[in-house]
Amino acid sequence: MPKAIDPRSLVTDQQRALAILAGLPETDRWRTAPQISNALRDDFGIRLHWRSIAHAFDGDRDMVARRKSSGKWLYSIMQAGRDSIVKRDESITLVDPAKAISAVLTLHEVFGKLQGRIRVCDPYCDSVTIEHLDACPAASPIDLLTKNITDDATFRRVVAAARQKRLVEIRRASAPLHDRYLIHRNGLLIIGTSLNSFAKSQTFMTKAGQDIARVVNEAYDALWKGASTWT
Numbered sequence: 001m002p003k004a005i006d007p008r009s010l011v012t013d014q015q016r017a018l019a020i021l022a023g024l025p026e027t028d029r030w031r032t033a034p035q036i037s038n039a040l041r042d043d044f045g046i047r048l049h050w051r052s053i054a055h056a057f058d059g060d061r062d063m064v065a066r067r068k069s070s071g072k073w074l075y076s077i078m079q080a081g082r083d084s085i086v087k088r089d090e091s092i093t094l095v096d097p098a099k100a101i102s103a104v105l106t107l108h109e110v111f112g113k114l115q116g117r118i119r120v121c122d123p124y125c126d127s128v129t130i131e132h133l134d135a136c137p138a139a140s141p142i143d144l145l146t147k148n149i150t151d152d153a154t155f156r157r158v159v160a161a162a163r164q165k166r167l168v169e170i171r172r173a174s175a176p177l178h179d180r181y182l183i184h185r186n187g188l189l190i191i192g193t194s195l196n197s198f199a200k201s202q203t204f205m206t207k208a209g210q211d212i213a214r215v216v217n218e219a220y221d222a223l224w225k226g227a228s229t230w231t
Contacts, residue, residue, distance in 0.1 A: 005085055007044050008192045009092060009204040012215075014056035015085050016046060018063060021077035022085060030067070030074040033057070047178070093205040095192075100199040107198060108135035110205065116185030119143045119220055123177040124194040125170070126150035127158040132195045134162055140184075141167035145224055147177045156231075171227035183220060188213040 005023065007016035020036045021029070031039075033050040040046040054073065057064050063081035067074055093110075095103045111132070118140050122129060125146035133142055142162075149155070149172060162168050182189045187210050192203035 006192070006204060007040060007046060009190065009206045010085060012056075012212075013048055013052055014060065014063065016040060016048060017053045017056060018077055018081045018085050021064065021075060022082055024077075029076045030069075031076075032072050032074055036075070091207045095199055095203045095205060097199055097201050103199040104132075107132065107205070110189065111135040111182075112137065114140060114182065114184040114186075114189070117141050117143065119145070119183040119217070119224075120181075121145050121177060121220060121223075122180045122194050123147045124196055125155075126196045127152075127154045128196040129194070130155070130158045130162050130168075132198065133168075134165070136166075138165045142169070143224065144168065144170045145173055145177070145220065145227060146170065147173050149230060151230075170230040171224060172230055173223050173227045175223060175226065177223075181216065183213050183217050186210065188216055 005019045007019035010016050010019055017033075017036050017040070020039045021031060024031065033054040036053050037048055037050040040048050057066070057075055063078060063084065064075040065078055066076075093106065095107075097103070112135050114136055118133075118136055120133065120142060122144070123146060125144065125148065127150070129144075129146075133144070136142060149170070159168060159170070180191045180194055182191075188208040190204075190206040190208060191198070192205070193201065
């Protein structure tokens, strides 16, 4: 059985779909786009329409083999597809809830090394979110794009304290948000859970390079421009 790769640790829709194919045994390695979509939803909580999967695969024929059976297209991963989702061991950090304190210390150590403007995408935001982000260098402004804000007295107090040290801008997205990541000068940091739930369950932190960060940054720009400013 091939080594499984958690699609939640990956960035693009194509990579997430490839992760499902990469985890299949050689004797049963073909799947339709709807089957891949269902596996992402049922096993990982990722909602990705099957048409988006088919479009991603059809636009890059080096990643998957394809064949038609009973009027349906089936896909199987090729070596180029495997290479696109394989990460170096040091680029992925497993977050173990049994070692929560150590995990948080590691998170803050990683945040402390980020450089430049830090652009954050996280669907859920409360005072704990801001406290984690406070581990980022004081010289780095923070743009926080979120959707659901616990806007209570504690949150406002923590934000006010953070703004004594740095520029913090918070916007509420008009469109749904699913991913959790931080864009920084040297790349992209992907986190498998919202910061306010960090270390409460097993998840991953994944480092990606500037090439992927540039693509994600373009999408972030569009969401940021359409978002409303929080106080």
